[in-house]
Amino acid sequence: MTGFLKEFAESRMAAACLALSLLFAACALFAPFIAPMNPYDLRAFSLDDARLPPGSRQVEKGGLFRATLSAREGAAEESEGAATFRLVEEAPGRLLLTVETEGTLGALRILGLPRDASVEGARRHPIRSEWTLADPTAPAAIETGAMTPAVLNLTVEAELPATATDTRFALGTDSYGRDMLSAIIYGIRISFIVGAIGAVGSMAVGSALGLAAAWFGGRVDAAIMRLAGFQLSIPSLMVGLLTLTILGKGVDKILIAIILIQWTVFARTTRSVALAELRSDYVDAARGLRLSAVRINLRHILPNCLPPLLVILTINIASAITLEASLSFLGVGLPLTQPSLGMLIANGYEYMFSNLYWIAIFPGIALMLMVVSINVVGDRLRDMFNPQLKR
């Protein structure tokens, strides 16, 4: 094993790509522990942070104090946490509201006023009865209109100013205020897992069919290989699009599409290696020992087919990831609840021209790095298993 790794690392590039691939694999496995935020947790992000460029700090809303007051005897006082609300009937039909807090207020809102009431120096919400003071530090003067102040029930919201926190969005945020880095890590998780399971599934299906073709020969062989040839003549994205259009979105459907596309390569390779192995005496020996065909194929022949299959597996993980990303980008892949890298790129794509480059570019870079590094690892394995290239 160490000898193998040493030989592998003779190519620096391959060693670096192996490290990178392992990093991506770790991202896939441990995303919840690595990602700074959980992009699925609606409480973890807020629209206040939407579309921040890379490196921005997360803002934290100031504390909110809320009280309901009624100036029944001409004055009222209410305490809520560190804030004290005072309401005084300064003149008939005119109330004066003061709020005392530690530090200055960031915002002051008055809710629940009747239609004809008004607040000096404040803006009314276009629909709701909500007045926002322009200067939250000064006392607010309220004209109560036709209603006597004594029956008025006011709700007052006092908010401390927002502060920038130490949390930074290293790769910016998307249009929902989600941390892009976390979204990418979770995206890698989905892309990588779908790619790996898809390729491993293809290997299982493909090598089983390849073994059957080699073992039975004749018509079985011809039928399986014709099917593979037919399959290979259709572009893989086309097969994927067709499958998902017919079956609909979903992880399981994507996996079916990947297996439909990739089984052929595994079947062909397994068949050709198995045909060579079948000529070996050890297969005759196993048959002479009356071992079952299933046992001979799975325990004797298949292990001898594994080295080339592992090379193809590595490369096909990369191409399954690409395929899934393409399909998700086109909108037929994964559902919205499972945002893979392809979907992140698709989401960010609409902001490309409004200068919000980071929403699409960073998932794109992550996808590219992952696919390229896995491919380099696969190529290196292929070189190592190919005796003709060895010194």
Add this chain to the structure above:
Amino acid sequence: MTSVPMIAAHELSKVFPLERGLWSALSRKLSGRPPRRVQAVDRVSFEVAPGETVGIVGESGCGKSTLAKMLAGLSGTNGGELLLRGRPLAEVMSDPRQALKVQMIFQDPQSSLNARMKVVDIVGEAPVVHGLIPRAEKEARVRAMLERVGLGPEALHRYPHQFSGGQRQRIGIARALAVEPELLICDESVAALDVSVQAQIINLLMELRRDLGLTMLFISHDLSVIRHICDRVIVMYLGRAVEIAPTDALFADPRHPYTRMLLAGMPRISTERRAFLEVAGEIPSPLAPPAGCHFHPRCQFRTEECLAQRPPLDPVDARRSAACLRWREIG
């Protein structure tokens, strides 16, 4: 031979078609030529008694391996009858326990062991699968088998590539012995080995034959080996058995011209060099064997008759027979 023969082959044949598929079938139909095929084994009849060691000799391509594989149930027959201990081969092969009684030792120690399996699995798999021993006794059985073939218990958990050719051949023998065979078919089992190692393996096989009462079929190019270990010899030429005789009689008084040529090519005194078969003349193509007696183009005794008719395997005396029209005049 009073007891039931271990093997009784009657007119056993094997044909390999060389053309398959629609296209060649069509072109054959259009041109009207017969399909190309190889008659690898051509109506061979013989018997082997229990406990006997019978050698099969003949030039490369004469069908020795094909015959061996038919006897071991590894390839089907195309005509003829084959009885193992008096029961038809198909019947024997349908009962796994009985089928295990015939085992083969192969030529190439490299390819006859699965490179990705440990010795303990190579040798111990079949006995466990067939319920000859419980799984828990697998290691003990393999250790006993290895000891039997002269390997230590340290071999148990190694892979085939960690052994020399001779050791690998011993592992192959242990694998066969582990399922308690009665008939051992050795197809050129020592041909790929060093001369000194050859002798060790042959001695091992002889020991096992004696201790376990094995019946053996020993295929070899090497006449001196055959002479050394076999009770009887079958000489094959282009798929046919041309002479069957006890070893002493065959070497002292060969009755088929082909056997005579084989023996003439053999060094008188056993030297360090291997005594490979050397026969004058070209071996005819098995695709288009000569008519009549296949050997006639190379035969100094041939007559008009030899070109026209296949010579039957005639009994020379009680224990030997030769397929030559003129065996009486030869020798």
